[in-house]
Amino acid sequence: MIWTFFIVVGLALVAVIAALVTSRLPYDPMSPTVTTANDPGLPVVPGARDVDGVRFDFALRGYRMDQVDDVLDALRDRLADQDEVIDALRRSRGTASQASQGSLDVLDADAEGR
Numbered sequence: 001m002i003w004t005f006f007i008v009v010g011l012a013l014v015a016v017i018a019a020l021v022t023s024r025l026p027y028d029p030m031s032p033t034v035t036t037a038n039d040p041g042l043p044v045v046p047g048a049r050d051v052d053g054v055r056f057d058f059a060l061r062g063y064r065m066d067q068v069d070d071v072l073d074a075l076r077d078r079l080a081d082q083d084e085v086i087d088a089l090r091r092s093r094g095t096a097s098q099a100s101q102g103s104l105d106v107l108d109a110d111a112e113g114r
Helices: 002-021 065-113
Strands: none
Touching: none
């Protein structure tokens, strides 16, 4: 009687393994985490200061916090550099447009003087 039980359990185990290997039985080793916050706090168009406000949920499994911190720090620095470049380009465009407007005024005054 006990041998019959072991044979049935063995056959069931073989059937489950075969179903997993052939993907007939779905297996999800990483089920979705339960979150407490829907939004980590990053706006649609993030700036360098916005990266400091991002907060993630705590989990037993996941990423190493020091690696996440390093990547977020690098992202914040990169965004800050890009913000500086954009501001410099906007300032130079503003002075260039003012200079071109001034030269147009000189040309208009010269044309009126003739």
